[in-house]
Amino acid sequence: SAVISQKPSRDICQRGTSLTIQCQVDSQVTMMFWYRQQPGQSLTLIATANQGSEATYESGFVIDKFPISRPNLTFSTLTVSNMSPEDSSIYLCSVKSSRTGKETQYFGPGTRLLVL
């Protein structure tokens, strides 16, 4: 399995500011994913980030609000811009990895964001 780390693990931010979340993987992966988990809710895919190309955003998510970088095959960042209290969520980085056979999707520990 892939080992995924995220920074910061949690943060408290003021509305109107931005926060950049980092995701580091211990192996090279083609696709990295960013999810949001709002309080008491399930996971929602924000975007898929491929190295060397623009991220692909899901319906309801836009690049201006959630810009993503993917500079290499082991690292990605997600920025939550111009934050409001509605952005308070857990943000999870995810990758697909396999030793043999089909790839399995693994998740990082998450970044817990509270916007005041």
Next chain:
Amino acid sequence: AQSVTQPDIHITVSEGASLELRCNYSYGATPYLFWYVQSPGQGLQLLLKYFSGDTLVQGIKGFEAEFKRSQSSFNLRKPSVHWSDAAEYFCAVGADIGGGSNYKLTFGKGTLLTVNP
């Protein structure tokens, strides 16, 4: 579009009792199926997965799940629950979007498991 239903929002069991968490999916083809567990303050950990083959899948921590195509279900089971199993459990279906193992996950809303001593 695919969807996942976890009918039980919250389940309480006694330690040592058996457990079954229900998961039903809607998808037009053979799905890839997963169970993840999220302990308090933690990320998601993969318990088990089904891609094809044997419909009874063994996972970590003594969990198993059975894919029943006729019922569109993938229920998670454990014969004897431990206090450390208290967590939230998410069922997910992977819809094939082409390219071999290229699939997109859709998650259920989760089942919160409480274990009484």
